[in-house]
Amino acid sequence: MRKEEFLKRLEQHLVMDEPEKEEVLRYYSEYIEEAGPDNEEKVIEEIGSPEEVGTRLSAEFREEGKGNDGTWAVDFDEMIRDFSASVEKFAKKAWETAGNAVNAFGDRLGEEWKKSEPARSDAASDWNRTMQEVKKTTEKVLQGTKETAKKGMDEARKAFASLRDILEDATVPYEFAEFDLPPFHRVKVFVKNCPVVLHPSVDGKYGADVRLYLRREDEVSVTVEDDTLIVHSTASSGIGRMTGSATGFGGQAAEIYLPEGVYEAVEITTTNARIDAAGLRLADAEVKLKTGNAKIKLVNCRFGGSLQAETGNAAIEVEEVTTPAAVMYTVNAPIHVTGGSIDALNAETSNGAVNVTDCAVASKLTAETANGPVRLKMDGPAENYRVTADTSNSAVFVDGRRMGPHYEAPGRVPVRANTGNARIELSFLRPEPDEVQTEE
Amino acid sequence: MAFQIGSALLDACVLAVVERRDVYGYELTAQMRNVIDVSESTLYPVLRRLQKEEYVLTYDSPINGRNRRYYTITAAGRQQLENYRADWESYRSGIDSLMKGETTENA
Numbered sequence: 001m002r003k004e005e006f007l008k009r010l011e012q013h014l015v016m017d018e019p020e021k022e023e024v025l026r027y028y029s030e031y032i033e034e035a036g037p038d039n040e041e042k043v044i045e046e047i048g049s050p051e052e053v054g055t056r057l058s059a060e061f062r063e064e065g066k067g068n069d070g071t072w073a074v075d076f077d078e079m080i081r082d083f084s085a086s087v088e089k090f091a092k093k094a095w096e097t098a099g100n101a102v103n104a105f106g107d108r109l110g111e112e113w114k115k116s117e118p119a120r121s122d123a124a125s126d127w128n129r130t131m132q133e134v135k136k137t138t139e140k141v142l143q144g145t146k147e148t149a150k151k152g153m154d155e156a157r158k159a160f161a162s163l164r165d166i167l168e169d170a171t172v173p174y175e176f177a178e179f180d181l182p183p184f185h186r187v188k189v190f191v192k193n194c195p196v197v198l199h200p201s202v203d204g205k206y207g208a209d210v211r212l213y214l215r216r217e218d219e220v221s222v223t224v225e226d227d228t229l230i231v232h233s234t235a236s237s238g239i240g241r242m243t244g245s246a247t248g249f250g251g252q253a254a255e256i257y258l259p260e261g262v263y264e265a266v267e268i269t270t271t272n273a274r275i276d277a278a279g280l281r282l283a284d285a286e287v288k289l290k291t292g293n294a295k296i297k298l299v300n301c302r303f304g305g306s307l308q309a310e311t312g313n314a315a316i317e318v319e320e321v322t323t324p325a326a327v328m329y330t331v332n333a334p335i336h337v338t339g340g341s342i343d344a345l346n347a348e349t350s351n352g353a354v355n356v357t358d359c360a361v362a363s364k365l366t367a368e369t370a371n372g373p374v375r376l377k378m379d380g381p382a383e384n385y386r387v388t389a390d391t392s393n394s395a396v397f398v399d400g401r402r403m404g405p406h407y408e409a410p411g412r413v414p415v416r417a418n419t420g421n422a423r424i425e426l427s428f429l430r431p432e433p434d435e436v437q438t439e440e
Numbered sequence: 441m442a443f444q445i446g447s448a449l450l451d452a453c454v455l456a457v458v459e460r461r462d463v464y465g466y467e468l469t470a471q472m473r474n475v476i477d478v479s480e481s482t483l484y485p486v487l488r489r490l491q492k493e494e495y496v497l498t499y500d501s502p503i504n505g506r507n508r509r510y511y512t513i514t515a516a517g518r519q520q521l522e523n524y525r526a527d528w529e530s531y532r533s534g535i536d537s538l539m540k541g542e543t544t545e546n547a
Contacts, residue, residue: 027487028480035466056481144514332505
């Protein structure tokens with residue numbers, strides 16, 4: 001049995017208030033997910049029959065509910081839960097949220113207390129006593145949580161200030177700016193926390209403009225040797241990120257100027273910072289771009305060899321790019337490919353969409369994700385493409401028509417689309433009505 | 441194993457585990473299972489109960505694109521755990537004496 005079926009059957013056997021049910025389903029959903037997708041069936045078997053679990057939990061809930069006004073108990077829990085959840089988050093936000101929540105909670109508590117007045121005067125005296133104790137304990141909890149939140153924020157402020165002081169004392173700004181370098185046919189950039197921008201050179205000259213914050217002079221080297229531009233920095237310079245600027249890096253950047261021409265390889269590696277390139281014309285070049293937690297964006301480029309773009313937790317955007325082969329990989333973010341011409345394209349992510357629109361694909365297209373839609377708008381008619389499309393919890397749509405979770409069509413260029421919890425949308429070029437007529 | 445674990449003792453055990461460090465459901469079940477044969481369906485009502493009594497709070501921590509709900513002990517929870525520990529100590533030593541066949545005239 002899979003998770004969805006287990007949860008569906010469990011829900012049907014839960015006899016309790018809606019919020020309580022949500023909690024139960026959430027607990028079990030997370031529990032099953034923890035085991036990992038490979039163990040899903042096994043862990044569900046271990047848990048046992050959803051009917052038994054549901055019946056058992058419903059019985060427990062009934063027992064707990066005795067001697068309580070059910071509605072009041074549930075709202076109370078929810079309020080405490082909502083309030084506690086906000087307090088646990090980041091210090092400043094928690095303080096603001098906590099402040100508001102304390103006021104709202106106090107008002108609500110007063111209201112509920114007033115509302116229960118008629119019931120209270122009719123009920124036994126120990127019900128009164130219970131409510132008094134509840135109110136007392138709640139106030140104690142609220143006070144304690146308020147104090148913790150404020151302390152947390154003060155500590156965070158102090159720590160941030162001292163860290164910043166240390167880093168400011170310890171770093172030195174560095175700049176290498178040279179716009180008439182000896183020509184090179186390979187580029188190797190290795191930096192950290194530093195955005196990299198590749199520019200087309202307008203005057204046919206080779207250039208590099210590298211600005212960083214260093215702890216030691218020897219942390220960076222920019223040279224041209226062996227026909228290669230090497231920009232190598234081991235400085236991680238968190239200070240760049242903290243001082244903040246338009247790029248969020250206090251002006252740290254590595255900008256390379258490449259005239260149109262033949263290059264063998266361009267390899268750019270950075271971390272936590274963007275890689276941007278626009279208007280490049282690099283014949284023969286195998287281009288490898290790697291970063292993390294930041295976007296890769298390429299516009300109007302031609303790479304004669306191939307393209308590899310890898311990042312995580314951020315999007316890859318490729319517009320009007322022409323290259324024989326491209327591999328794009330990210331997680332938790334979308335991949336957008338628009339226009340251009342990529343003979344063999346492989347785009348893979350998870351928790352994000354894959355959108356390929358009007359890109360001329362001549363030999364192969366593979367688009368993979370897990371929790372996101374795949375939208376392929378092909379620039380040729382349907383007959384050109386041999387399609388295999390698979391989704392597990394949704395459907396494949398072809399030119400707007402809903403198919404099923406699995407769709408195949410014969411053709412020449414293999415197109416493979418795969419996702420889990422979302423739809424696949426395929427659309428193809430329709431022949432113009434005029435053209436059809438003139439052929440007759 | 442012949443002996444059933446009562447609900448108060450279960451509450452105490454879960455509180456003790458959460459006191460060591462914040463845990464999420466799956467982790468708690470695994471840790472408890474090292475010692476006693478309980479199911480997650482036994483543990484869920486315990487966690488619910490501890491939450492209602494404000495001995496634990498929950499917070500969410502996203503991981504790998506999904507969510508994990510952690511349980512953390514409160515000041516009131518620590519206090520209650522101390523009470524449980526005292527109760528357990530006297531209960532345990534009482535049972536120990538009995539089982540060892542020691543005299544319980546003044547127990």
